[in-house]
Structures are given as structure tokens and as C-alpha cells.
Amino acid sequence: MSTAAPTLRVEHHQQPALGVGEDRPRLSWHVETAPTAYRQGTYEVAWRTTAPDGAGQVRTLEDATAVVESDDQVLVPWPGAPLAPRARAEVRVRTRDGGPDDAGWGPWSEPAVVERGLTAAEWTAELVGPGYDEGPVATRRAPLLRRGFEVPGSVVRSARLHLTAHGLVEAELNGRRVGADELVPGWTPYDDRLRVYAYDVTDLVRPGENAVGAWLADGWFRGRYGFEGGTRDLYGTHVGVLAQLEVVTDAGTVVVGSDASWRSAPGPLTRADLYDGETYDARLLPAGWSEPGFDDAAWAPVVVHPLDRTVLAAPDGPPVRCTGELVPVSVTRAAGPDGEDGWLVDLGQNHSGRLRLSVPAAPAGTVVRVRHAEVLQGGTLYTRTLREAAATDEVVLDGAAITWEPRFTVHGFRYAHLTGWPGGTAQDVAAAVVSRVLHSDMARTGWFASSDPALDRLHENVVWSLRSNFVDIPTDCPQRDERLGWTGDIQAFAPTAAFLYDVHGMLADWLRTLSSEQRRFGGTVPVYVPWIPGGRFWRPEQDVAGWGDAATLVPEALHRDSADVGLLERQYASAVAWVDKVSGLAGPGRLWDAGMQLGDWLDPTAPPEDPLRAQTDPHLVATAYLARSARAVADLARALGRDDDAARYATLAAEVAAAYRGRYVDSGDPTHDTQTAHALSVVFGLLPDEDARRRAGERLAELVRAGGNTVGTGFAGTPLVADALSSTGQLDAAYGLLLSHASPSWLAMVDLGATTIWERWDSMLADGTVNPGEMTSFNHYALGSVADWLHRVVAGLAPLEPGYRRLAVAPRPGGGLTRAEARHVTPYGVAEVAWAIEAGGEGDELVVRFRVPVGTTAEVDVPGAAPAVVGHGEHEVRVPARAAQAPVEARTTSVG
Incomplete structure (x- = not known):
């Protein structure tokens, strides 16, 4: 067997990596096959770096190779000079066998491409928004902005569009859409970090007359978002686009930036909202508006908005894109939730996305309306669990047939109800409807299968809940008026996520936001990130165990899977700040036994109206997590060579564990005899010796069997309970719990038709009705964290x-x-x-x-x-x- 050519990667970016922020991006590679005795002893990197010179030429900055004696092949240092803004490097690597057979150099990899984006100094464009009076919110139409421009010369050699917005943006060049990214620029604390996306638009630009246009919508920036009706204008009262198009031709370089010369007008989107959906009126689309020669004299000027360009940043992770399509498994005639007659479409799978409709011609003004829901009750859409999210899309026809999907919204649903459809049969509707699955475009990296179809369905449900909730940030749910980056959910689920998908870039980007919000709130990690105001219970200064611990445990999980020490270095201050904050709250006694805690949130015994009412003392959970995070920081410090810190936090972890035992274990208090309490004690290493661990495992197994092999854990205990059993010799009990069909259990969800993981163990009751609680979602991933145990222990x-x-x-x-x-x-x-x-x-x-x-x-x-x-x-x-x-x-x- 010969040594295969390496497969090369730049940081955690997809190929080609355009507009990156790193000036010295790290390289990784793997060799798929090699002789048995092969051992990498040396590697050689070859790279050629070029950049446009401003005069229409591309000049070579570096053309070099470097030979390094090392067996490292993951995130190794950049070999050359730092990449300047706009510089493009093509990189290859090969390896030499350092094993006993010394097979010599292997073949070169295919080249990987990386282009550095713009820094603040390279920006000349300005943030511009509509210059007309947008009117009241209820009737506000999403704006269109445009500008025509001339490209000199006869050959376009390259063109890059650097794009971001306050709000959401979709760009067009000469009447054609730029890229396939959705919901750009995503959600960050915009006054601290605003992501910029770079696009190769060489094929869209031509010599002579051209035009650039932008659709804008409110998005997270000023749209309605959050609890209990939501909050508007979270980050500002305007929307605006920042676009810089740089075109290299044989006659020089042309830079077309958004500025005061652009024009604006209301567009055909008369409603565009992440929760409520969109209304598109085809009668209002100005024909050819983003093409050359369009007469925009009647359009309004634009307004230039102030922008601190130092907040502009390249994304770490991939954008949201359509990653697949679902076609209906059935279409039937049925009444909608308000009694209106229409077509009920079952896509067969709960997911995040939106419908693409191919609507036949009908009289102008015909309205086709789509409502969405996760489940049915009584044969119709059940929308109560959406709370105040209308989740309704509409297209108003101009008399012609149209193929249409919304631009600036996303829904969590399995079922859709269509009204106003122009004639046809169920078969006609089924052929005209497809759901476009939307989430961050991460590569799949993990799979599981077994001899039990129900177990395989459970695992598939975990995958779909991940896909549904990794929509730019890791959310709790994709359907109702929430969709927030709950820190406790991802803390529990990060190991599972890191196995199933390449989530490293996306979560690294989100961790930047976590650090930013944590600094804003003096070391506190909010229960959701980004932080937004609203809700009866949530305040940014709340320190909540299991949720704030995302600062320590998410970086730990990502490092475990990727060996990315650079991520640890970047997040270390955040992890330390969290543990220091909480240890201060615990005080010299080392017990975190005061303050409001979510504890074992959504314990299956908690009543629908009170999800906080768990069997396990919430302060037991809090103290256990303090010990766990202190030990995590000690491990992170050790990985970074900070030995003094490692010793200090290891000592803190031991002191908290001792205090935990004194209060919750040695006391013999029967109120601490719960599945979650024993699981935390075992897996978080809070017990003094192996004998104590064995006894705790035996007692946990007794509790599981006494409960008829049903789950007795919520968000805190569920990720740990199977491990606590299997690691203490109670493997049979762990399997009994995993494979039980009695409710509450994982497979009871499957038996009731779940295609994703539910928020509650009983989101749907045994009689097929929906749990009456306000916190009732059919697409949360936290309880799916058991999949990590399937990967590590079952397989x-x-x-x-x-x-x-x-x-x-x-x-x-x-x-x-x-x-x-x-x-x-x-x-x-x-x-x-x-x-x-x-x-x-x-x-x-x-x-x-x-x-x-x-x-x-x-x-x-x-x-x-x-x-x-x-x-x-x-x-x-x-x-x-x-x-x-x-x-x-x-x-x-x-x-x-």
C-alpha cells in the first residue's frame, strides 16, 4: 500500500476559504491510507501568495517551501509571512515517512486556497439605509437599495464583494443573486462584532455597465425578538447595508462601495420577520431593479449611518445555507387552525426551513398563505406552542405563475397548511411544494447505527434537532417566539454536537459572543447568548449553574474533539472569569447554596406550570457544577502550560467536592437520593474513592429499576445518567434505561412519532394531546445528549x-x-x-x-x-x- 496524498484544511474553514480574519491561518491535514509501518517524520509545505496591485495586475508576494521535522499534522503554524488584506495563498503539503521502512516523500496534496479579508483600514464603503420615510412598523416594507456603475477595460480578472448589514441582507449583481448564504450577517452583538462575508463574484461582473443591489430586512437587529411579545429595535432603529465590491480588470482596479450615491425604495416584501414570516407581493417588484440601465430617478436617496469599522470581523464558522430539501409525504384537504379550508402538507420530518412554492397562474391579487406547525392535534395544525410567533408566509400573485420562497425568515415545522392555492389536486400541490432545510452549513462528521430500529430513529432525531437548532447560533428551539442561544442547552449537548458535525467554527464564533457578553456583565455568563432584554424571569446579572458553565465546558468539548489549543487560549480568560465569579459566590465554605437556580430543569416530575420544581436540590446541582468547572479550568490551564493556575484550580475543585460530600452525601439526607444527584456525584468525580462510586452506581441502578426503567432526570442529569451507570459496573441498568419504551424515556418519544428530540419528556402526552405547559417544544436537543454515550460506550x-x-x-x-x-x-x-x-x-x-x-x-x-x-x-x-x-x-x- 502506498501513502495517500494528504487532504489539507485551513483552520476550520470550508474551501475555498475567502475573506478570513487570520493573518497566519493554521494548517491541518490527514492521510487516508498508508503502509502499516508509516509514521510521519517530516512535512513540507509549499505556498504561493499573491495580491492585486491596484493597477490591474496580480503580483506574487511569496513563492516558497518549508520543510519541518515533526509528526504534527493538526493546526500547525502558518509557514510564511503574515497574509496581508486581500492576499490569496494556494497551499500544498506532503509528508515523509519517518517509520522504520522510510518510504520517502509521499505525494502532494491538492492545493487549499485561503484569502485574507479586509481590515478596518481597507474599508472605504459606508453603511447606508433607505432615505425615505419608512412609516409605521405595521406597514413598513423591506427596502431595496441599488447603484449602477461602470467597469473599464475588456477583461474582468477577479471580483470580490465584501458584504454585511445592520439587519439582514441579500445582494444581487446584474440581476443575479450573489452566493447562496441565508440570514446574512447572522446574529452577534453588532456594536461589538459585525461579521463580513466575502464572495467571489468574478462571473457576475462584466466590462461596461453593471448594477449592484441589496434586499434588506429587520432581522435580529431591529425586528421583533424575544419573550412575551418580543422587543423591537434591539440594536438600533435603522437597517443598512455595507458593501464593498473590488473588481480587478486589465485596465486597473475598480472599487464600488455603498455610499451616499446609492438609491433606495420600498420593496415587494410588505412583511419580513423571523418569528412571524414574510409577505411577498409580486405586483410590487420593480422589474430589472438590480440590472444595468434601470431608471432609479424616482427612487429616494439613501441615508449614511455612522459605523465603527473596527467592529467588522470575519466569521469563524460557515454561513446558514439550504443543506437539503424535503418533499411532502402526504397532502390532504383539511381545515386550518382557524377553520379555513386548505391543503395540509406533511413533510414527514420536523426541521428548520421554509417552503418553496411553484404556484400556478391566478388572478392578480390572489393570496397564497402558508401556516406552519410541528404537530397536529385533532387533525389540524397545533399552533399554541408557537406562542406569539405567527409563523405565516404569504405570496400575493401578479397574475403570472411564480416559484417563490421567503428570503428573511425561517420556521421550525413538520406540517404546513396552505390556503388560497389556485385549483389543482393533492398530487398537483405535492409536486409544487418543497421544504428547503436551513441551518449553518457544517460538514457531517459522525454516524451511528445499531440492530434496534427505534434506537436508530432516536439517534436520527438527535441529528435533526442539531440541524434545526444550529442556525447561526446554537438555539434552544427553531419554532416559537424564543430561538435564543441558551447556554445550558449547548453545555449539555456540545460533546454530542462535536461528534456529529464539524461545529468547531460555528461554536468558536458563538464563544466570542459569550466572552463579549460576559465582559459586559462583569463575569456573569447570561443564560442565553447573545443577551437580549425581556421576559419575566431573566436578568443578565443572574449566575446560573449549568448555564454559565458553557464558558468552561463548551471549549473543553471542542478541544477534546479538535485539539485546538488556540481556541483554549482565546477562551481561557472567559472560563477563569466564570469560575472566579462563582467561587466568590460560594465563599470560603465552597458551597454554592444561595440564589435562584434552574437546577435539573424540566425534570420529568416537574408539573407543566412549574418546570423549576425538580426532585433534586438546585443548590446541589450548582455546587456540583462549580467543582466540575473548576476542574475543567485546571485541565485547560494544564493544556496551555499554565501550571500554577492548574494547581490552584485543581485545589479549588477538590475543596468544592469535599464541601459537596459533607452537605449532600455524608449527611444521608434522603432528599438527595435522586437519579440526578447520584449521576452528578459519580461522573463529576465528587466521591472520595472507587468504593463510594460503586455504591452510588448501585443505588442509581436501584432507583432506575424502581422507576420501571424510566428517566428521572432533567437537563442537568440526563447527559450523565447512562455514564454514571456504565462506569460503575451497572451496564445492564444503563441499557434498561436507554431501551425502555415506558414513559418518560427516549424511546417513548419515538413511539409517539417524534422525529426530533422534545423539550419535555412528555411534550406530547400518551393520548396524543400536547402538554399544556408554556415550555413545550418538539425540537430541543438537550435531552438528546445521550447520543454521546451511544458513540462512546454502546459503539x-x-x-x-x-x-x-x-x-x-x-x-x-x-x-x-x-x-x-x-x-x-x-x-x-x-x-x-x-x-x-x-x-x-x-x-x-x-x-x-x-x-x-x-x-x-x-x-x-x-x-x-x-x-x-x-x-x-x-x-x-x-x-x-x-x-x-x-x-x-x-x-x-x-x-x-
Whole structure:
């Protein structure tokens, strides 16, 4: 076998990486296949850096190679000079075998492309918005802005559009849409950081006359957002576009920036809102408005708004895009939630997205209306759980047929109800409707499958809830009047997310916002990020355990999966500030036993009207999390070489654990005898020794069995309960809990038709009616954090060192499953574990087949077989099934 060419990546960016913010972007690569004895000993990087010179030429800044003796291949330093703004580098890498066979240099990788974006000094464009009176909010139309311009010369060599907005923006050049990104520029604290997106528009610009245009909408900047009716003008009272188009031709460089010369007019979107949806009136679209030659003399001037250009920043993660399409599984005639007759469309899958409609011709003024919902009750859309989100889109026809989808909204739904459709049959409607699935365009990196279809459906539900809620920021839900970046949800779910998708860029970007908001509130991490005012209960100065701990545990989870020490360095001050703040609240006694806490939020025993009423003392949860985060900071400090900090925070963690035991364990208080309390004690390392851990695991198993193998945990306990059981020798109890169909349980959701993870264990009641509680969503990911345990313990694939440089192959078959498998794209390539019970010559065998990526080693721990350490390649272990069924603990490799 020869060594494959490396696959090269720049930071966590997709290819081509345009408009990046890093001037020295790090490089990573993996080698898919190599001879058994291969070991990278040296690598060589070749790069060529160019930049336009302003006179129509592209000049070479660097053309060089560098040879480095190292086995590092993940996030290695940039080899050349820092990239200047607008500089473009094409990079290749190859590796040399440093193993005993010394096979020499392998082949070169395909080139990776990276272009640096603009810094504040390179901007000449201004932020401009509509210059006419927009009128009252209720009748305000989303504006259009445009400008015509001339491109000299005969050849367009390159063109880049740098684009952002206050509000949401979609750009057009010469009548054609720029890119496929949605909801640009996303949601950040705009006065602190405003993302800029860069587009290669070389194919859209031509010599001679051209035109650029922009659609604008309120978005998060000034739209209605938040609880109880929401708040408008969160960041300002205006909308505006900032666009800088730079065109290199054979006659020089042309820069067309948004400025006072642009023109503005109301557009055909008479309503555009993230919660409520859109109304598009085709009669109001000015034909050819973004094309050359359009007469905009009747349009109004624009207004130039002040902007601090130092807040402009490149995004770390990918934009929101359409990542797939769903077609109806059924279309039936039915009444809508208000009794109106129409077509009920079932897409078969709860998701975030919006419909694209191909509407036949009908008289001008015909209104086709679409309402959305996650579930049905009584055969019609159930919209109460949307609270005050109208989730309604409308298209007003101009007499012609039209293919249309909204631009500046997104809905969480499975079902849609259409009224006003011009004639036709159910089959006609089904052929004319498609749902466009929208979320941040992350690459899929993790998979799981088993012999149990219900378990596989559960895992698929976890995937869909991730996709539905990773819409620019990690939200709680995609459907109702909330959709906020709840810190507790992502803290619980980050390890699962990092396995399933390449979430590193997106979450790294969100962590920048977390740090920003934390600084604003004196070390407090708000319960949702970005922070917005509103709601009866939430204040920015609240310090809430499990939620604020996102500052420590999300960076930890990302580092575990990616080995990104740079991210730890950037987030370290935030993690320390959180732990210092909370340890101050706990005081010398080291117990965080005062103040409002969410505790084990949405414990299944909590009544619909009071989700705070959990079985577990919320201050027990708070103190446990203080110990956990202190230990996380100690680990982060150790990874960064800050040994003094590591020792100090390890001591703090030990002191908090001792105080926890004194109050909640040694006291024997029966009120602390809950599934969550024992799970926290075991997994967070709060018990004094292995004997105490074993006893806690036994008691936890007793509680699970006494409850009929039903779940007794909320947001705090659910990510931990299966690990607490399996790591203390109670694997059977863990499987009993996982595979139970009794309510509350994961598979009870599946039995009731769930296609995503619910907010509550009983979001839908056994009789098919919806839980009456205000907090009732059918698309939250937090309770899906059990998927992390499926990957690590059921299938047996887990990291033992950051980035999977050393990984565990440690499956723990049980529960009657006859096979399970997990696959993950690590920074070193694909790792995979698949086990099955197969018939053998002398009885059934447990057969474990696994793949170890090049550049890594695996510690193999298969029940019934001797432990082993192996290198890269494909391997197999066979043991008698009977020997593999002996009781064995599962190592806790990714939590606690």
C-alpha cells in the first residue's frame, strides 16, 4: 500500500476559504491510507501568495517551501509571512515517512486556497439605509437599495464583494443573486462584532455597465425578538447595508462601495420577520431593479449611518445555507387552525426551513398563505406552542405563475397548511411544494447505527434537532417566539454536537459572543447568548449553574474533539472569569447554596406550570457544577502550560467536592437520593474513592429499576445518567434505561412519532394531546445528549487524547443489541468501530472490526479479550460471545 496524498484544511474553514480574519491561518491535514509501518517524520509545505496591485495586475508576494521535522499534522503554524488584506495563498503539503521502512516523500496534496479579508483600514464603503420615510412598523416594507456603475477595460480578472448589514441582507449583481448564504450577517452583538462575508463574484461582473443591489430586512437587529411579545429595535432603529465590491480588470482596479450615491425604495416584501414570516407581493417588484440601465430617478436617496469599522470581523464558522430539501409525504384537504379550508402538507420530518412554492397562474391579487406547525392535534395544525410567533408566509400573485420562497425568515415545522392555492389536486400541490432545510452549513462528521430500529430513529432525531437548532447560533428551539442561544442547552449537548458535525467554527464564533457578553456583565455568563432584554424571569446579572458553565465546558468539548489549543487560549480568560465569579459566590465554605437556580430543569416530575420544581436540590446541582468547572479550568490551564493556575484550580475543585460530600452525601439526607444527584456525584468525580462510586452506581441502578426503567432526570442529569451507570459496573441498568419504551424515556418519544428530540419528556402526552405547559417544544436537543454515550460506550469509539491522536476502541455490548457501529471524521481521518454478534463454529462470537486513522493509535478494550495498543489501519477482534458478556465497567472517556 502506498501513502495517500494528504487532504489539507485551513483552520476550520470550508474551501475555498475567502475573506478570513487570520493573518497566519493554521494548517491541518490527514492521510487516508498508508503502509502499516508509516509514521510521519517530516512535512513540507509549499505556498504561493499573491495580491492585486491596484493597477490591474496580480503580483506574487511569496513563492516558497518549508520543510519541518515533526509528526504534527493538526493546526500547525502558518509557514510564511503574515497574509496581508486581500492576499490569496494556494497551499500544498506532503509528508515523509519517518517509520522504520522510510518510504520517502509521499505525494502532494491538492492545493487549499485561503484569502485574507479586509481590515478596518481597507474599508472605504459606508453603511447606508433607505432615505425615505419608512412609516409605521405595521406597514413598513423591506427596502431595496441599488447603484449602477461602470467597469473599464475588456477583461474582468477577479471580483470580490465584501458584504454585511445592520439587519439582514441579500445582494444581487446584474440581476443575479450573489452566493447562496441565508440570514446574512447572522446574529452577534453588532456594536461589538459585525461579521463580513466575502464572495467571489468574478462571473457576475462584466466590462461596461453593471448594477449592484441589496434586499434588506429587520432581522435580529431591529425586528421583533424575544419573550412575551418580543422587543423591537434591539440594536438600533435603522437597517443598512455595507458593501464593498473590488473588481480587478486589465485596465486597473475598480472599487464600488455603498455610499451616499446609492438609491433606495420600498420593496415587494410588505412583511419580513423571523418569528412571524414574510409577505411577498409580486405586483410590487420593480422589474430589472438590480440590472444595468434601470431608471432609479424616482427612487429616494439613501441615508449614511455612522459605523465603527473596527467592529467588522470575519466569521469563524460557515454561513446558514439550504443543506437539503424535503418533499411532502402526504397532502390532504383539511381545515386550518382557524377553520379555513386548505391543503395540509406533511413533510414527514420536523426541521428548520421554509417552503418553496411553484404556484400556478391566478388572478392578480390572489393570496397564497402558508401556516406552519410541528404537530397536529385533532387533525389540524397545533399552533399554541408557537406562542406569539405567527409563523405565516404569504405570496400575493401578479397574475403570472411564480416559484417563490421567503428570503428573511425561517420556521421550525413538520406540517404546513396552505390556503388560497389556485385549483389543482393533492398530487398537483405535492409536486409544487418543497421544504428547503436551513441551518449553518457544517460538514457531517459522525454516524451511528445499531440492530434496534427505534434506537436508530432516536439517534436520527438527535441529528435533526442539531440541524434545526444550529442556525447561526446554537438555539434552544427553531419554532416559537424564543430561538435564543441558551447556554445550558449547548453545555449539555456540545460533546454530542462535536461528534456529529464539524461545529468547531460555528461554536468558536458563538464563544466570542459569550466572552463579549460576559465582559459586559462583569463575569456573569447570561443564560442565553447573545443577551437580549425581556421576559419575566431573566436578568443578565443572574449566575446560573449549568448555564454559565458553557464558558468552561463548551471549549473543553471542542478541544477534546479538535485539539485546538488556540481556541483554549482565546477562551481561557472567559472560563477563569466564570469560575472566579462563582467561587466568590460560594465563599470560603465552597458551597454554592444561595440564589435562584434552574437546577435539573424540566425534570420529568416537574408539573407543566412549574418546570423549576425538580426532585433534586438546585443548590446541589450548582455546587456540583462549580467543582466540575473548576476542574475543567485546571485541565485547560494544564493544556496551555499554565501550571500554577492548574494547581490552584485543581485545589479549588477538590475543596468544592469535599464541601459537596459533607452537605449532600455524608449527611444521608434522603432528599438527595435522586437519579440526578447520584449521576452528578459519580461522573463529576465528587466521591472520595472507587468504593463510594460503586455504591452510588448501585443505588442509581436501584432507583432506575424502581422507576420501571424510566428517566428521572432533567437537563442537568440526563447527559450523565447512562455514564454514571456504565462506569460503575451497572451496564445492564444503563441499557434498561436507554431501551425502555415506558414513559418518560427516549424511546417513548419515538413511539409517539417524534422525529426530533422534545423539550419535555412528555411534550406530547400518551393520548396524543400536547402538554399544556408554556415550555413545550418538539425540537430541543438537550435531552438528546445521550447520543454521546451511544458513540462512546454502546459503539465504543472515544478520544483518549485531544483530537483523537490516541483513541479508545471499547464497545460495551448489551441490552439485547446484536450490532452497533459508530464512525467519526477525526482531525486525522475516519475512525470507526463496528461490532456484531455473529454465529461461529463453536458458538456465537463477538466480532469487533475497527479502523484507526493514520497518525493515531488505539487502545483496544474488548470484553473477553486482552487489552492491546494498535496503530493505524483496519483491525478485527473476535471473542466468544459468552466471554464478552461478563460484567465490565465502561470507561468514562468524554464527560466528567
